[in-house]
Amino acid sequence: MTVTVERGSAAGGKRHSGGAAHRPRRPGDSYALFLLPGALAFLAVVVVPFLMNTGVSFTDWQGVGGPEWSGLANYRELAGDEDFWASFRHSLFMVVAMAAVPTALGLVLAAALFDFVGKHFGGRVTAVLRACFYLPQVLPIAVAGIVWSWILAPENGSLNESLKAVGLGGWQQDWLGDPDLALYTVMAVMVWVQLGFPLVVFMAGLQRVDPALYEAAELDGAGWWRRFRHITLPQIRPEIHVVLLWCTIAALKVFGAVYVLTKGGPGGATDVPSYFSFTTFFEKTQVGYGAAISTVLTVLVLALALVGLKLQERTDA
Amino acid sequence: MSTARRRMTAVAAAALSGALLLTSCGGSDGGGGGDGRTLRLWHYEGPDSAMGVAWNAAIEEFERTHPGVEVEFEEKGFEQIRKTAPMVLNSSDAPDLMEYNKGNATAGLLSKQGLLTDLTPEVTARGWDKKIGAGVRTTSQYDTDGVMGSGKWYGVPNYAEYTMVFYNKDLFAEHGIAEPTTLAELTAAMDEFVEADITPLANAGAEYMAQQYLYQLALSKADRAWVNAYELYQGETDFHDAAWTYGARTFADWVEKGYISEKSTGTKSEDAGVSFIQGKAPMLFSGSWWYGRFQAENQFDWGTFPWPGTDLTLGSGGNLWVVPEGAKNKELAYDFIDITMSEKIQNLLGEKGGVPVAADPTAITDPRAKELIADFNTLSEKDGLAFYPDWPVPGFYDVLVSETQKLITGGSDPDAYLDAIGEAYEKDAPKR
Numbered sequence: 001m002t003v004t005v006e007r008g009s010a011a012g013g014k015r016h017s018g019g020a021a022h023r024p025r026r027p028g029d030s031y032a033l034f035l036l037p038g039a040l041a042f043l044a045v046v047v048v049p050f051l052m053n054t055g056v057s058f059t060d061w062q063g064v065g066g067p068e069w070s071g072l073a074n075y076r077e078l079a080g081d082e083d084f085w086a087s088f089r090h091s092l093f094m095v096v097a098m099a100a101v102p103t104a105l106g107l108v109l110a111a112a113l114f115d116f117v118g119k120h121f122g123g124r125v126t127a128v129l130r131a132c133f134y135l136p137q138v139l140p141i142a143v144a145g146i147v148w149s150w151i152l153a154p155e156n157g158s159l160n161e162s163l164k165a166v167g168l169g170g171w172q173q174d175w176l177g178d179p180d181l182a183l184y185t186v187m188a189v190m191v192w193v194q195l196g197f198p199l200v201v202f203m204a205g206l207q208r209v210d211p212a213l214y215e216a217a218e219l220d221g222a223g224w225w226r227r228f229r230h231i232t233l234p235q236i237r238p239e240i241h242v243v244l245l246w247c248t249i250a251a252l253k254v255f256g257a258v259y260v261l262t263k264g265g266p267g268g269a270t271d272v273p274s275y276f277s278f279t280t281f282f283e284k285t286q287v288g289y290g291a292a293i294s295t296v297l298t299v300l301v302l303a304l305a306l307v308g309l310k311l312q313e314r315t316d317a
Numbered sequence: 318m319s320t321a322r323r324r325m326t327a328v329a330a331a332a333l334s335g336a337l338l339l340t341s342c343g344g345s346d347g348g349g350g351g352d353g354r355t356l357r358l359w360h361y362e363g364p365d366s367a368m369g370v371a372w373n374a375a376i377e378e379f380e381r382t383h384p385g386v387e388v389e390f391e392e393k394g395f396e397q398i399r400k401t402a403p404m405v406l407n408s409s410d411a412p413d414l415m416e417y418n419k420g421n422a423t424a425g426l427l428s429k430q431g432l433l434t435d436l437t438p439e440v441t442a443r444g445w446d447k448k449i450g451a452g453v454r455t456t457s458q459y460d461t462d463g464v465m466g467s468g469k470w471y472g473v474p475n476y477a478e479y480t481m482v483f484y485n486k487d488l489f490a491e492h493g494i495a496e497p498t499t500l501a502e503l504t505a506a507m508d509e510f511v512e513a514d515i516t517p518l519a520n521a522g523a524e525y526m527a528q529q530y531l532y533q534l535a536l537s538k539a540d541r542a543w544v545n546a547y548e549l550y551q552g553e554t555d556f557h558d559a560a561w562t563y564g565a566r567t568f569a570d571w572v573e574k575g576y577i578s579e580k581s582t583g584t585k586s587e588d589a590g591v592s593f594i595q596g597k598a599p600m601l602f603s604g605s606w607w608y609g610r611f612q613a614e615n616q617f618d619w620g621t622f623p624w625p626g627t628d629l630t631l632g633s634g635g636n637l638w639v640v641p642e643g644a645k646n647k648e649l650a651y652d653f654i655d656i657t658m659s660e661k662i663q664n665l666l667g668e669k670g671g672v673p674v675a676a677d678p679t680a681i682t683d684p685r686a687k688e689l690i691a692d693f694n695t696l697s698e699k700d701g702l703a704f705y706p707d708w709p710v711p712g713f714y715d716v717l718v719s720e721t722q723k724l725i726t727g728g729s730d731p732d733a734y735l736d737a738i739g740e741a742y743e744k745d746a747p748k749r
Contacts, residue, residue: 062711064403064430153588154580177522177583179728264715265523266582266722267729282400284712284745285426 050298057291063281067288074292083268084293087276090183094254094272097187098194099247103240105191106198109133111228113199114206130203134196141193145260148189152176176262179269186261186270193257194250198243205236238312245308252301273297356388356649360416361395367609367671368476368635374665375657382656386649399423406432411641414650419456419472419637420704421464422711427639428471429463434640436470439651445473445658448675452702453477453634462747466549472637475657477672478605479632479693479702480529486618488515488599500537500626507576510599516575519589519598522582522725525707526589527568528717529631530577530602531724532706535564537627544629544703550747556739557732565724565731572725582722604631608689609670623692629703630696634674710745713738 057074061067078084118126136144151158152175160172175185209231217227233240255274258264264271264279273293281290356379362368376388391412399418405411406427417424427433440446440457449457453474460468482503489496489506492513497503510517520526536544538560546552555561571577581589586603593601594614601607602624611619624630638657640650656662663676670686672693681687696702707714720737723729729737 062426062430064407064427064432149583149585152583154583155578155592174580174583177580177722177726179582179723179726182583262583263523263718265719266726267719279712279715283715285403285422286712 050295053291053298054295056288057295059288059291061287062285063287070288074289075296077289078292078296083271084273084276086268087271087273090270090272091252091254093183093187094190094251095248097190098251098254099244101191102194102247103198103243105195106202106243107233107240108228109195110199110202110206111224111232114203115224115227130200133199136193137196141256142260144193145189145257149176149261152185177266179266182262182266182269186257189261190251190254190257194247198247201239201243202236205239206232209235241308241312245305245312248308249301249305252297252304353646353649354386356383356386356414356646356653357412357644358388358390358414358653359393359398359412360390361393361398362416364392365609365613367666367669370669371475371662371666371671372657375653375662378656378659378662379653383649383652388653403427403430403432406641406643409643411643413644413646414638414640414653416636417472417639419465419474419634420708421459422708422713424456424472424637424639425459425463425465426711427463428459428469429461432642433471434642434644434647436473436640436651439654440470440473443651443655443658445654446470448658449474449634450674450697452632452697452700453674455702455704456634457637464549464747466545472639473654473658474634474637475654475663475674476635476666477632477674477693477697477702478635479672479696480533480602480604480630481621481623481692483593483601483603483607483611483619483621485593485596485599486620488596488617496620496622497625498622503625504576507571507574507600511575515597515599516578517599518571518577519592519601520577520581521584521586521589522718522722523584524586524718525705525714526586526603527577527581527721527725528706528714530571531564531568531721532703533564533602533624533627533631534567535560536629536631536703537624538563539629539703541629541700548704548709550709554739554742554746556735556742561735562731565734568721569724569731569734577725579725579727582725605672605689605693608685612670612685621688621692623696628699629701631705632693632696632702633704635672710742712745713741716741 056067058069058071059067060070060073113126113129117129154160154172154174154177157175159175163169163171173181176182213231213235214227217231222230253274254272255278258270258272258275259278262270264275274297277290277293277297280286280293284290358376360368360372362372364370364373376390380386380388393415398415402415402417402423403426417427424433446454454470455466457470457472457474458468459465459471484496486496492509494506494509495502497506507517518530520530542552543558543560547554568577572579578584589598589601590603590607590610592598594611596617638650638654640647644650658675660675660677660680663673664680667673667676667681667686667690668683670683670689672690676690678687678690678694681690707717716738720729720734724731724734
C-alpha cells in the first residue's frame with residue numbers, strides 16, 4: 001500500500017473550502033520562508049548597492065557634495081578610453097591564467113593523483129599532495145602577494161638569486177617591473193593561486209565515477225590517455241563546467257593580486273577593470289566614472305554567468 | 318488570506334526587514350554627543366614615530382588640563398583615512414578632530430564641499446598663524462575652489478617635511494669619496510660608485526620615489542613662479558619648458574648611466590629604504606619622514622645633505638589637523654590643537670626626529686635632530702619648499718608613477734613622458 005502524506009497538512013496548514021486560496025499547498029511553499037533572510041540580505045547588499053551604483057554612473061560626482069546628472073557621458077567616455085579597453089584585454093589574459101590553464105592542469109593532475117598516485121602510494125600521500133596544491137587557495141592573497149613580490153624582486157629576490165646560484169644568471173629578469181614581462185608573471189602567480197580549486201573539485205568528481213568503467217576499459221586494453229579522454233572527461237563534465245564558470249568570473253573580478261603585486265604597473269601593463277575602477281574612484285575621485293566602469297564590469301560578469309549556466313543546462317540535458 | 322494580500326504582506330514584511338537590516342548597518346551616535354566630556358580623535362601616525370610620540374604626549378597633557386574629559390583616540394591607517402574621509406565626514410560618525418592629508422585633491426576638495434570647519438577665527442585668536450611660517454601655511458589655506466595657498470584656514474600642521482639626500486658615510490669613506498656639495502661632485506661620486514659596480518641611488522619606481530627624483534631635477538632649473546604656476550595654477554605650465562625637459566632628460570640619462578637601476582620599476586619605497594638601511598645603496602633621496610627610521614635602524618655612520626645646486630626642494634607643511642564641520646565638540650578640538658602647538662610638545666617632536674614648526678631650537682639636544690631642523694629653517698627662510706609633483710590634480714600620482722616607470726624601462730622617451738603627464742594635467746587642472 002502506498003501512503004501519500006500532503007506536506008501542507010503535515011505542517012499543520014489550515015484547510016478552507018472554495019476559492020483560489022484553497023489550492024493544495026505545493027511542496028516548495030513551506031521552504032519559501034527559509035529563503036527570506038537570504039533574499040533580504042541579497043537585496044540589501046547586492047541589488048540596492050548595484051542600483052545605486054548604476055544611478056551614480058549617470059552623474060559627474062567627486063564623492064562628496066551633490067552629484068550632477070550627466071546622462072550617458074561617462075559611458076561615452078568609457079567607450080573611447082584606451083586605458084579601459086587595455087584593462088579588459090588584460091582581463092582576457094587573466095581568464096587564461098585563472099580559468100583555462102588551471103582547469104586543464106587541474107584535470108591532468110587530478111587524474112594523475114587519482115589514477116597513479118592513489119593506486120601506487122595510497123590515499124594518505126594523495127591527500128597530502130592535494131592539500132599542498134590547495135594551500136594557495138587558503139592563503140590570503142595579500143599575504144601570498146607580498147611573499148611573491150619578495151620572491152620576484154629584481155635584486156635579491158629568491159628567484160633571481162636561485163637562477164644565479166645554478167649558473168643561469170643570464171635568465172635573471174625584472175619579473176614584475178618589466179612591462180613586457182609583468183603580465184605574464186602575474187598570470188603565473190595566478191595559476192599557482194588558482195590550481196588547487198579545480199584540482200579538489202575534479203578529485204571529488206572522480207570519486208563518483210563507477211570504477212567498473214575503468215576496469216572494463218583496462219580489460220579492453222585502453223591506455224591511460226584513452227581512459228582519460230573517453231571516461232574521465234565525459235564523466236566529470238558537470239564539474240568542468242562549474243569550475244570554468246567560477247574561475248572565469250573570478251578572473252574578470254581579479255583585484256587583490258594586481259593591487260599587491262604591481263598596482264596595475266609598470267606603465268599600466270597589468271591594469272585590470274576592477275583595479276582601474278578602484279583608482280578612478282579613490283585616487284582620481286571620479287566617482288561617477290568609476291561607477292560606470294564597475295557597472296559595465298558587473299553586467300559583463302552577469303551576462304557571462306547566465307550564458308555559462310544556460311550552456312551548462314543545455315549540455316547536461 | 319488571498320494571494321494578493323499575501324503578496325502585499327510579504328512585500329511589507331520584506332520592506333520592514335530591509336529597513337531594519339539597513340538601520341542595523343547604519344552609524345551610531347558616535348559617542349561624542351556634544352556634551353563637552355569627550356574628544357573623539359583620529360590620527361594615523363605610528364606610535365614610535367616622532368609625531369606619534371608627540372601626539373601621545375599631547376593626549377596626556379590634554380587629559381591633565383581638562384579633568385573629566387575623556388579622549389577617545391582611534392588609530393587609523395593613512396590609506397584608510399585617505400579613502401574613506403569624505404564618506405565619514407558626510408555622516409554622523411565624524412570625529413571631533415582628525416589628521417588629514419594636505420593638498421588640493423584632499424583637504425582642498427573637502428573644504429570646497431563644506432565638510433571642514435573654517436578655522437580662521439581660532440587661528441588668529443590663538444596665535445597659530447604667528448607660529449607657522451609662510452612656506453608651511455600654504456597647505457593650510459584653501460580658496461572657494463579648494464585650491465591651496467590663499468583663503469580660509471581649514472587645517473593646522475604641527476610639523477613640516479622636506480627632502481634631502483641621505484648618505485652612507487662609511488660607504489663613502491670606503492671608496493674614498495667626499496660628501497658632494499655641488500651637482501658636479503654628486504655626479505662624480507655616482508660615477509665612482511658605478512665604477513665599483515654599486516648603484517649609487519636607491520629608487521622605487523612603483524611608488525613616489527622615482528617621480529620625486531625627476532621633479533627635484535626639474536626644480537633645480539625652476540623658480541617660485543614656476544612652482545606656483547604648476548601647483549597653484551598661478552600661470553601657464555609648459556611641460557616642454559627648460560626645467561621639465563632637463564628633469565626628464567637627466568633622469569633618463571641617469572638610468573642610462575646606471576646611477577638609478579633600470580630594474581627599479583617594480584620596486585616599492587620600503588624596498589629602497591631597506592636597501593639603504595642594509596648598507597647596499599650609498600644614497601637615498603627622500604623625505605624627513607625616513608629620519609626616525611634611519612636613526613633607529615642604521616648600523617653605520619650616516620648623514621644628510623640638501624640636493625646640491627638648487628634653492629627649491631620637495632617639501633611642505635606636514636599633514637593637517639582638521640575639524641570636521643559635523644564635529645560635536647569643536648572647542649575641545651581647538652584646545653587639543655593648541656596643546657600640540659605648545660613649545661613642550663613641539664620640542665618633543667623635534668627631539669624625536671620630526672621637523673617641528675614652533676620649537677625652541679636651543680631645547681633640542683640630539684645633534685642629528687638639530688641638523689635636520691637647522692637645514693629646514695635654512696630652506697624655509699629662502700622660501701624653498703616646492704611641494705610634491707603629484708599634488709596639482711586628483712589621480713596625478715598614478716599617472717606619474719606609470720609614466721616614470723615607462724621612462725625607466727625605455728618604454729617612452731623624455732618627450733613622450735612630458736606629453737603624457739602634460740595631457741593628464743591639462744585634463745583635470747582647474748581652468749583659471
